[in-house]
Amino acid sequence: MFTIRxxxxxxxxxxxxxxxxxxxxxxxxxxxxxxxxxxIAASKTMMSSIAAPVVLTDSNFANEIAKYPIILVDFWAxxxxxxxxxxxxxxxxxxEYSGRVIFGKVNVDENQITAASxxxxxxxxxxxxxxxxAVDVMVGAxxxxxxxxxxxxxxxxxxx
Numbered sequence: 271m272f273t274i275r276x277x278x279x280x281x282x283x284x285x286x287x288x289x290x291x292x293x294x295x296x297x298x299x300x301x302x303x304x305x306x307x308x309x310i311a312a313s314k315t316m317m318s319s320i321a322a323p324v325v326l327t328d329s330n331f332a333n334e335i336a337k338y339p340i341i342l343v344d345f346w347a348x349x350x351x352x353x354x355x356x357x358x359x360x361x362x363x364x365x366e367y368s369g370r371v372i373f374g375k376v377n378v379d380e381n382q383i384t385a386a387s388x389x390x391x392x393x394x395x396x397x398x399x400x401x402x403x404a405v406d407v408m409v410g411a412x413x414x415x416x417x418x419x420x421x422x423x424x425x426x427x428x429x430x
Contacts, residue, residue: 321368323360323375328383331376335402338372340424342417345376345385345395352411353394359414360396363421371421398424 326334326343335341344360346353357375364373378385378393388397388404398406398420406420 320372321365323364323373326374326376326381326384328381331381331384332402334374335399339400340370341372341374341399342421343374343376343397343399345378345388345390345393345397347377347379347393349379350393355411356394356396359412359417363414363417367421370425400424 323344324334335343342360342363344353344356346357360373360375363371367373376384378390388395392409394409394411396408396412396417397404405424408417408420
């Protein structure tokens with residue numbers, strides 16, 4: 271009987287320890303998840319207020335792309351005819367996808383470091399970045415539907 275009492279007391283101690291440990295771990299998990307959700311909400315709020323392409327430069331590029339989960343970047347130059355054709359499409363899509371996708375524009379003549387870091391050799395080059403990494407590239411002028419198709423693919427993969 272005495273042995274059973276010791277074993278029972280030990281189990282109570284072990285279970286009590288396990289419950290407090292799992293409660294602490296559960297609380298840590300809840301806090302981490304809450305922080306993630308707050309970051310996502312803040313990002314969505316920030317994204318919804320941006321309805322035009324953001325000007326990206328060598329000095330702000332890394333900081334800007336780190337802020338957003340998905341960003342479409344148009345590498346262009348003012349003298350480029352096809353770039354002038356794509357520009358209104360990018361502006362229209364920026365308005366239509368406000369809150370879901372950020373659009374940015376990099377003038378390759380003025381921001382050669384950024385252009386070189388992505389190996390841009392032809393313009394316009396349209397690049398989709400997720401988490402700061404390039405996940406899709408379109409070289410040359412593209413129609414609105416072609417750009418939108420690529421965007422939708424990447425937005426759908428964000429939900430998976």
